[in-house]
Amino acid sequence: MADDFYDVLVVGGGIVGLSTARALLAQRPELRVAVLEKEPDLAAHQTGRNSGVIHSGIYYRPGSLKARFAVAGAAAMVRFCQEYGLPHEVTGKAIVATVPAELPRLAALAERGRANGLEVLELPPARLREREPAVAGLRALWVPSTGICDFAEVARCYARLAGERGAELLTGREVLGIERRADAVTVRTTGGAELRCAVLVNCAGLQSDRIARLAGDEPGVRIIPFRGEYYELVPYRRGLVRNLVYPVPDPAFPFLGVHLTRGIHGEVHIGPNAVPALAREGYDWGTVRLGDLGETLRYPGSWQLARRHWRQELGELHRSLSKAAFLRAVRRLLPSVDSPDLLPAAAGVRAQAVTPDGRLLDDFAFAGFDPADPRSPRRTVHVLNAPSPAATASLPIGAEVARRALAALTAGG
Template identity: 75%
Template sequence: MKHDVQVLVVGGGIVGLSTAYALTREHPGTGVLVLEKESAPATHQTGRNSGVIHSGVYYRPGSLKARYATGGAREMVAFCREQGIAHEVTGKLIIATDPAELPRLAALAERGRANGIPLTELDPAGIRAHEPEVTGIAGLHLATTGICDYPAVARRYADLAGQTGAELRLNTPVLGIARRADGVTVTTPHGEVRCAVLVNCAGLHSDRIARLAGDDPGVRIVPFRGEYYELVPERRALVRGLVYPVPDPAFPFLGVHLTRGVHGDVHVGPNAVPALAREGYDWRTLRPRDLAETVRFPGTWRIARRHWRHEVGELHRSLSKRAFTTAVRRLLPGVAEADLVPATAGVRAQAVARDGTLLDDFAFAGFDPDDPRSPRRAVHVLNAPSPAATASLGIGREVARRAVAALRAG
């Protein structure tokens, strides 16, 4: 097969663009093309999050998340500084509001230290010194957490990759993939593209792209919508930085938290509710194909049986602003319903196994340089949850490493 490009990346979010940047920077001369179905890059998960540069305190020591996040936070701050992208190292509080949460807070402190994260344990007076309007009985202050403009980061990855030969094609969805021993042909509305190696960074559609390429991903993307409010401008002074509750280990999300962004806005949320479409950013958006895939998948029902009590509460907070406000008041007693206005929602591309296990760590499939029996010609990023944006430079290098190894393996 005559190849139009050596590496074709599907998906113009922060992971796909960081992969293109890493390929052109670490492996100069590699021909790279990125296909993005939207009219601009970074419009889904990258452009619909709270912009936090995560320190890595939540992640199991030795996991990919922990390894990428702790170094990734430093790298992201340095990248933003070098490139003139809006950012700030704000620090972050994790607050216990109930005595039952104290053992979990202590476990987080131990995990944070194991991951090499500078942290300080706080009493109520220490909490007030950082956040006068926040209440709690104990807390942790993490010095390395920050905020930045991730869509701007993604656009800069695209610019830097483009300066060394990579191409980004917008409005170009993937319609079909034909994989042969000598290459991969990708069909788009604008014609075919032939490549030596396909890299799947399709986020909310990564499992579908893997199946189109002839690989069994072993997981299904089950979309969860995170709904945010933000404080009205005259009440933004209630929050100085980033404030999180102690997460419940029985539920795979962090809970409602407070985040001051790089432009001065203060996001409150998110909750986590099932989305009726992979790009279902409100209750009105329903895609029958997406919903049918979710409903037919056995893992969906196993999640529901395991977490239904938590999910009932999430749904209540989604449908009732009063209930959402009550949840926020655990951390911020001075907030009122009138202080909160709806903000942009996001959808998390959560990979779920058939047994209902929510993949917690980054997950790759396809060609593996360390496994000579692995399938060739394709590399799949199947699960890239938070802190993927924080760690995007490191993840991009890892995906690029796999792609280049696949090129060499033929």
């Protein structure tokens, strides 16, 4: 066996890829596993650029992968942080109706949460003020299991645990080409290096559809990047938010709206706006990559998506370009906040899979080898859609991807 041959090669050094490597070696310590990351550091994109919320699972359709993995993942994440001494806190969160039209949606959300096995408490205005004195609302739900942590630290802990079992963490190595043969997969990377593996696992997030196509598998979706833009409260106003406060989400739109999030290190994030990014890794309006943008504009699903959601997206764009408009959205929940209280904060980009007819995939999605389908492609496993709450659910997602990879390893011979 050549030195550059691996049983499993994981593309993507974010929290899902690192969780997968850890899960593989926890089950099969003898495997030769490597994680390939194009950036110089691990957890550089979605994992390292989020608000750190351990989501409860209240929003997701009962029975869906998101619902099952978020509920199980939240509990597992708290246990993991406790076991390895990582900063975390189970804060609970309020979901607040601010106008009468939101009350039926709030009631439906309570039913959904309970169907997912969650404890959900209903708060009249007086009880809401006890928990969040500065927050305005007609009625609220309280979800005790929601928490906060530092997902970049969690990912680095996954990496350390995988490394201790022998995983190789290969950073600064971008995938340029993939050749799949009957006996192995060859991956060509920057610097002219080639790596061979029995099974290729694609956890590339914002690049996941491209990696799938390089491997010869048509994903059937395209990743459309959406930038989440945040502000944060100036330090002397952080006391306005005690825990986590969310609006009632619009069920027709996949984003949760402008919310208030206390971070594990004391900061309070407010946001996000959700606007189309002009590059797969475009964290501001000034980052434009013509190849990425052209690919998005040529994709029929982008235009179908725009037709479906143009009203909501105009509102998101308005808040992105106008701090006054953003402030008005914040004041629905936090009336006493003023413009000088808000400072620009780091943005993130969500990797959202979109179908050719413009539908946003609303569940986690996998492709490639499927143990239940003998006709599925051998030697590749793809994570095609893993936006939020993927960080919360990273332990069960990693276990699922590892299960598929190990089955592919057995099937591949």
